[in-house]
Amino acid sequence: MIEQNFEPKIVAFCCNWCSYAGADLAGTGRLKYPENVRIIRVPCSSRVEVQMIMRAFQNGADGVMVAGCHPGDCHYDTGNYHTRRRMMLLQSLTSFLGMDPDRFIVKWISGNEAAKFKSTVEEFNETLKKLGPADKVRDQRCGI
Amino acid sequence: MRVGVFICWCGSNIKNMVDVEKVAKEAEKMPRVVYSQDVQYLCSEVGQADISKAIDEHKLDRIVIGACSPRMHESTFQQLLESKGLNPYYVEIANIREQCSWVHTDKDKATVKATELVKKAVAKSYHAIPLTSDLLKVNKKALVIGGGIAGIQAALDIADAGYPVDLVEQKPSIGGRMAQFDKTFPTLDCSACILTPKMVEAATHENITLYTYSEVENVAGYVGNFKVKIKQKAKSVKQDICNGCGDCMEKCPKKVANEFDEGNSKRKAIYTLFPQAVPNKPVIDRDNCIYYKTGKCGLCEKICPTKAIDYNQEDEIVENEYGAIIAATGFDIKDPQDLSEYYYGNHPDVITSLELERQLNASGPTSGKVIRPSNGKTPEKIVFVQCVGSRDRNKGNAYCSKVCCLYTAKHTLLLNEKFPETESYVFNIDVRTGGKGYEEFYERARHKGAKYLRGQVSKVEPLGDADNKLLVRGYDSSIGEQVEIEADLVVLATSIEPKVGSSKIAGLLGLSSDSDGFFSEAHPKLKPVETQAQGIYLAGVCQGPKDIPEAVSQASGASAKAIILFNKGEVKSVPTTAMVNEEICSGCMQCKPVCPYEAISREYVTERVAGKEVKRPVASINRALCQGCGACAGLCRSGAMDIGGFTSKQIMAEVDTL
Numbered sequence: 001m002i003e004q005n006f007e008p009k010i011v012a013f014c015c016n017w018c019s020y021a022g023a024d025l026a027g028t029g030r031l032k033y034p035e036n037v038r039i040i041r042v043p044c045s046s047r048v049e050v051q052m053i054m055r056a057f058q059n060g061a062d063g064v065m066v067a068g069c070h071p072g073d074c075h076y077d078t079g080n081y082h083t084r085r086r087m088m089l090l091q092s093l094t095s096f097l098g099m100d101p102d103r104f105i106v107k108w109i110s111g112n113e114a115a116k117f118k119s120t121v122e123e124f125n126e127t128l129k130k131l132g133p134a135d136k137v138r139d140q141r142c143g144i
Numbered sequence: 145m146r147v148g149v150f151i152c153w154c155g156s157n158i159k160n161m162v163d164v165e166k167v168a169k170e171a172e173k174m175p176r177v178v179y180s181q182d183v184q185y186l187c188s189e190v191g192q193a194d195i196s197k198a199i200d201e202h203k204l205d206r207i208v209i210g211a212c213s214p215r216m217h218e219s220t221f222q223q224l225l226e227s228k229g230l231n232p233y234y235v236e237i238a239n240i241r242e243q244c245s246w247v248h249t250d251k252d253k254a255t256v257k258a259t260e261l262v263k264k265a266v267a268k269s270y271h272a273i274p275l276t277s278d279l280l281k282v283n284k285k286a287l288v289i290g291g292g293i294a295g296i297q298a299a300l301d302i303a304d305a306g307y308p309v310d311l312v313e314q315k316p317s318i319g320g321r322m323a324q325f326d327k328t329f330p331t332l333d334c335s336a337c338i339l340t341p342k343m344v345e346a347a348t349h350e351n352i353t354l355y356t357y358s359e360v361e362n363v364a365g366y367v368g369n370f371k372v373k374i375k376q377k378a379k380s381v382k383q384d385i386c387n388g389c390g391d392c393m394e395k396c397p398k399k400v401a402n403e404f405d406e407g408n409s410k411r412k413a414i415y416t417l418f419p420q421a422v423p424n425k426p427v428i429d430r431d432n433c434i435y436y437k438t439g440k441c442g443l444c445e446k447i448c449p450t451k452a453i454d455y456n457q458e459d460e461i462v463e464n465e466y467g468a469i470i471a472a473t474g475f476d477i478k479d480p481q482d483l484s485e486y487y488y489g490n491h492p493d494v495i496t497s498l499e500l501e502r503q504l505n506a507s508g509p510t511s512g513k514v515i516r517p518s519n520g521k522t523p524e525k526i527v528f529v530q531c532v533g534s535r536d537r538n539k540g541n542a543y544c545s546k547v548c549c550l551y552t553a554k555h556t557l558l559l560n561e562k563f564p565e566t567e568s569y570v571f572n573i574d575v576r577t578g579g580k581g582y583e584e585f586y587e588r589a590r591h592k593g594a595k596y597l598r599g600q601v602s603k604v605e606p607l608g609d610a611d612n613k614l615l616v617r618g619y620d621s622s623i624g625e626q627v628e629i630e631a632d633l634v635v636l637a638t639s640i641e642p643k644v645g646s647s648k649i650a651g652l653l654g655l656s657s658d659s660d661g662f663f664s665e666a667h668p669k670l671k672p673v674e675t676q677a678q679g680i681y682l683a684g685v686c687q688g689p690k691d692i693p694e695a696v697s698q699a700s701g702a703s704a705k706a707i708i709l710f711n712k713g714e715v716k717s718v719p720t721t722a723m724v725n726e727e728i729c730s731g732c733m734q735c736k737p738v739c740p741y742e743a744i745s746r747e748y749v750t751e752r753v754a755g756k757e758v759k760r761p762v763a764s765i766n767r768a769l770c771q772g773c774g775a776c777a778g779l780c781r782s783g784a785m786d787i788g789g790f791t792s793k794q795i796m797a798e799v800d801t802l
Contacts (some may be wrong), residue, residue, distance in 0.1 A: 003773045011802065016215070017656070018656070019674060020213075020215070021215065022242070022244065024213045024215060024239075024242040025531070026242075026247055027241060027242025028242060028246070030246055031247060031767060032247055032249055033247055035244075035248050035250065035254060035256075035257045035611065036257075038257075038260065038261070038264065038802065039239070039243055039265075040795060041790075043720065043772050043773055043774050043776065043787060043789075043790055044773040044774055044775065046738070046773060046774060046775035046779075047773065047774025047775070047776055047777060047778050047787060049778050049788055049792060049795075051796075052792075052795055052796060053206055055796060055799045055800070057799060058802040059799060060802050061802060063698070066205075069656070072408075072651070073656055073657075075654065075656070075676060075677075075773075076740050076741075076771060076775070077654060077710055077740040078653075078738075078740045078775070079740070079773045079775050081736050081776075082775050082778070082779065083778075086778065086779070093233040109629065109658060109662065110656070110659075112658050112659055112664070113659075116685050117650035117793065134707075138384065
């Protein structure tokens with residue numbers, strides 16, 4: 001049963017140089033998006049470990065996003081290529097776990113794509129609202 | 145551990161959407177927080193003094209700031225901590241402005257979110273570890289990429305400060321776009337008269353080495369210590385022997401379109417770019433030379449009095465080391481053929497502004513006469529079309545090319561001066577004249593008779609009469625009517641675009657580009673010449689459309705940044721580098737191939753196991769090379785690899801506050 005007025009929790013791992021800057025630019029441009037996203041700043045999307053994503057799901061996240069620079073535009077030359085490979089693997093693992101693969105997304109958002117940041121969060125939020133709370137790997141001791 | 149929390153109002157920027165007092169109160173309840181306060185402006189001197197006082201009074205050793213983005217003021221607070229004797233990495237910032245108050249509309253929800261962001265930052269601060277940076281020596285030599293006016297100015301400034309500079313230009317001569325211009329606005333100075341002395345100065349300066357007909361092939365290293373490979377294309381003329389007499393160019397039988405005149409004249413296969421080229425010695429264009437195609441000819445070799453022709457010369461790769469790099473790669477002009485309504489390419493009398501500029505130039509294809517390319521006669525009615533490919537997302541570029549309004553005013557004035565009988569009509573969206581003396585200049589153009597029609601041209605088509613005239617249809621919004629003008633010549637003010645190939649340079653230098661392809665500066669307001677890559681600076685139109693004075697000032701700004709770096713002589717290395725926990729590391733070296741800086745190598749540690757000494761492999765980080773991306777840490781299976789400032793513990797602590 002999907003509860004009424006369900007507000008999903010979103011954790012977004014954003015690379016400092018592109019997506020985090022894009023989120024900042026969304027702020028500077030006063031673009032509006034849902035409150036339920038929590039951004040965690042990382043130097044590069046390739047810094048994100050798989051266990052960080054799983055831990056977020058365990059702790060009550062309904063959706064996790066990893067966002068980095070566009071392929072070819074990585075501040076560190078090649079970081080996002082590693083991200084792409086690693087996260088593709090994780091994507092298939094989430095379905096293996098029985099989780100809806102739509103709960104975990106990888107996006108390329110550059111420092112000037114404020115509008116893309118906004119629309120990505122909005123769309124993700126809508127998807128998660130339809131999917132309802134994620135309790136497959138949630139640690140029930142969290143009390144959520 | 146004693147954590148202090150400071151919540152900034154940012155005037156009304158945060159306070160209007162977030163209940164800052166409430167956030168500060170909530171923060172007090174968080175574990176290990178011993179002090180919490182809200183402050184009007186944390187970045188101000190008063191705000192800083194408040195933090196400083198609280199550190200003393202409450203013996204704080206971790207500071208959490210709830211304010212604007214860490215990309216904005218992290219270093220401000222780090223410096224404050226350093227001055228208080230605390231490690232600068234003991235400060236943690238919760239971004240409650242850009243990522244909260246500015247993007248949300250519900251005050252209650254925004255306050256809850258701000259509190260959670262502060263909680264996240266507090267949790268991260270528990271695991272902060274002190275970080276230090278090393279001092280790295282700076283190689284006091286600069287590389288300037290691009291020999292246009294911006295590149296020349298940057299090179300001259302650095303050279304005048306006493307540091308050696310290498311100036312790389314892909315064409316056979318420096319000078320760039322400005323060398324093509326006839327006059328400059330708003331003073332109508334002769335472009336060559338003010339540019340060529342600078343070109344000569346750059347060529348003869350003892351601290352400047354010119355690499356013309358050369359390209360940057362590879363860039364490695366980091367601020368203060370770049371290693372750059374430059375490819376010098378074979379000129380096929382021994383530059384040290386050639387005396388520049390020009391006999392070879394006269395005798396060469398092969399004629400090709402002259403790119404310097406926008407294809408409106410011919411040059412030889414052995415050529416100098418223009419008469420005042422620097423260096424003024426010819427090169428052989430191998431793509432067009434008969435000798436390279438058929439093995440026959442060799443006329444230039446026969447005629448050369450100093451035996452300077454060398455058909456077997458090869459491309460040469462030189463490898464140099466630099467402390468700073470300035471990118472000044474310039475621009476290209478949009479090809480208006482994509483915009484079929486202007487009929488460009490289908491009628492010889494539709495030309496671009498740059499082609500008109502070359503016509504006006506005394507050393508151009510028409511020796512300074514303005515003609516209709518179709519019949520060589522002086523045009524009587526000229527229609528100028530503004531914003532061709534600019535300011536229209538659907539037909540080219542969304543941005544304004546910035547200089548077209550002024551150079552078109554210049555063209556009408558020059559035409560009026562040289563050919564008073566010509567009539568000039570200017571179709572424009574609106575006229576933009578930001579700049580000293582620019583509005584007056586535009587007024588002068590109107591006063592002298594240029595007719596400005598506010599509206600856009602919908603179609604240019606041949607009239608089909610004996611004179612081969614053009615019919616320009618457009619809309620004049622000031623009278624609210626469609627207008628038709630029978631023109632002899634149509635001049636298109638085509639959009640400025642990033643230089644073809646600049647994305648390759650961006651890739652080599654690790655620069656990011658904006659959505660239009662211009663290089664991105666580090667901060668649009670406060671760091672307009674720096675880039676996100678330390679030690680690499682920007683000058684000129686490669687960063688965005690600008691006129692000559694702006695390009696020159698940016699070049700001087702960029703060179704000042706390089707000079708500051710050289711004067712210091714040392715740079716601080718990135719403190720947030722990778723760290724290896726040797727006790728856990730198994731030496732699998734999976735991290736080595738993912739490192740983009742080749743900063744990881746295999747080392748051996750000696751241990752005593754069961755009474756015996758054994759050597760065990762572990763990964764080791766070269767801290768001077770590491771930039772702290774974390775690709776290695778993201779992949780390490782044993783969790784032995786970590787990134788200072790972004791350790792697994794820190795990020796996990798953030799995740800755990802959900």
